[in-house]
Amino acid sequence: MPITYARDRRIGRDEFIDLLSRSTLGERRPIDDPACIDAMLANANLLITAWDGDRLVGVARSVTDFAYCCYLSDLAVDAGMQRAGIGRELIRLTQAALGPKAKLILLSAPKAVDYYPRVGFTRHENAYIIAATESLR
Template sequence: MKVSEIEFRFGNDLDLDQIIDLYNASTLGERRPVDDRRIMSDMLSHANLVVTAWDGALLIGIARTLTDFSYVGYLADLAVRASHQRQGIGIELIERTRQKMGPRSMLVLLAAPKAVEYYPNIGFTKHESAWTLRANQPFPISRH
């Protein structure tokens, strides 16, 4: 399938079952709370830039971003159905996300372990001073 045959859409008014199915079919379901519909629904509804890829009625890709449309956007999820990977769909989802963000806006992400080698190959630069704080981690950590 060619990227030119894919329909790309903007917006987060999507069927939650289709989203969960896509996450599971792309391996992103391994790292997202797909069994918790409330969280998945919140993840989708609170993202302010969502680009999806469609093969007819089948959802085959998503780029879910939180952005200010001026300086930075956090690409929280990039998923392409395994059956449709290595066809340029992920790159096109990122490109359409960047176009909506604006000419001076930077895109940042946390790579899935299996995708660590993917992002440098398409132009991303590794950042050595990024940090995460998990929801279940105590904060602040005792300094004694």
């Protein structure tokens, strides 16, 4: 069965948690915090999903202004279906949904650092993060 893709097809918390658990992102996402997962889904304003029949096999979850930048918060593909072009297509469809000047920004999972340059991303050395548990000095 061919993989189908959808834009802004809402997914449920359990579907999202199940996919995260079947991908490498499960270990770095709050899958044991349902309220946080609900907020992550509710507040993403661009969601591209990949389906094998009725089974969610991939998701690109983003926050964007559609004009200047898009933060690709999550790119998750079922581990058993990786290397089939699903992640690349999710990124392509995300980029296609943006305005012509909008850049795509993401933080790579450690296991995916080598993937992103292969699909066209340029590594940026000037990115910073501050954890929710840290205070601004």
